[in-house]
Structure formats: C-alpha cells, structure tokens
Amino acid sequence: MIQRPQSFKFEGAWLFGYGIGLHLIGGQPPHANRDVIDPKADHISFACDCGLEDVEALLIERKVKYVKAHVQEGGILVTQLFMHDPDGNMVELCNCDLLPG
Template sequence: MGREIREEEPARMPTMVLNHVSFVVQSVSRSVSFYEGVLGFTSIKRPSSFLFKDAWLLSNGLGIHLLESTEPEKLPRKKKKINPKENHISFQTSDMELTLFFHDPDGYMVEICNCHVLPVLPLPRSPVGSAALSSPQLKKKYIYITIFSRTINVPSEEH
C-alpha cells in the first residue's frame, strides 16, 4: 500500500487591482506635461525614499510612475507607426465612438477606447488564442494619429 497522492489546483493569488504602470522616459518634466495636459492626470507626492528623478501621476485610481533615464541615448528608438498589436496602455472613456491610438513623447503607445461597450464574457480555461469573439457588433473603428508631429494622419478603418 503506497501513499495516496492527490493532485490539487495551485493556490491562486487574491484578487488584485492594477495600481500603476511605469515608463522610463527621456525627460520627466516633458512627460508630466503630456500626461497632465493631454490625458488629465494629476501629479501626486512621490515616496521620499527614491533617490532618482521621477514623478508619480494619478487619474481614476490608476497611477503612472515616470522614471527619468540616466542614459537617454540607450532608450529604444521612438516608433513612428501605430500598431494596435504592440504593447500599449489603454484608457477607457464613455464619450468616444472610435478607438484612438497615438504615441506619448517617448514613443509609448496610448489607446483611448470605449471598451465598456464590449461584452465581458468569461471563457472556459483553454489555450491562449483558441477562443475568440466574432460578431459584427464587436468590430471597432480605429483612428491612428501622431502627436507632436508636423503632419497628422487620421485614417479610419473598420476591423
């Protein structure tokens, strides 16, 4: 008689909420101006234990931590094209019908969307990409623009 081995599901982390995202930037003051002026964030007091140039901003419970690079020449090159399939931060608003993508001053992609209109449907556990929503009502329209540029390109496409 051997020992009985029971397989148990691993314990899960308690429910969490996203607190903040952080970006390494060329200029904290330039990025603060952008996030306050364009996206409506408010600067908040930063922890005094940090011994580097940074800033904390807050909007609707989401924080952005901006860290000034000590070697800005080593930062990744700014991207010129918008690609919604790349890493980005998305902000939800109720007063837009289209989804808007643009870059911040350091080339980080920002999305403004009306994502609240999309249904939230839990899926059974399955391999990533095996279950997708496909409905004509779920198609989004996108606007791609470049900010801080002399030219503005605003094509609208249905996906």
C-alpha cells in the first residue's frame, strides 16, 4: 500500500507494486461506463515512467478519448490520464510512483 493523497475528498486506498496500482474507492463509486470517463469509477492504474506528455500526444494522435487530471500532494504534482481500453475497462496511466510509499 502506498500513501494516498490526502487532498482527495473521498475515502479509499491505493495498492501499488511492480508498476501496477489498484485504486480502491470507498462508498459506492460509479461503475465504468464506456460513454463517460470518470476518474472516480473502478479502474486499474499503471505507473508510467516513459513521459506522460508522449503518452498524451499518442492518445491525441490516435483520437483516443481521455481525461487528464492532476493531484498535488506535499508539493508533488501527480498527473493522471484516464481512458477506456477496447473492452471498456477504465485505465489510468500516471506518474503516481513520485508519491512517497
């Protein structure tokens, strides 16, 4: 488990290992819906160390719908890119590994 940003206004926990994160959200989060990209929906998170700017440029080039979000925690800015995979699962790519563990 890694430290989850305290700036979030909802309950949850972040599990992280081997570059893959599982973000558990407390309460009744919305389920993934292919028509809506909601960062608070169930999703799997992957740490991306290849440069999120390059990933975002590729998403734009390939016309993949996505939502970009930022979280600031203790002076560290985390960038998140949310999208659906071809099967409709919500996926997050982030530089979450910058957060203290």
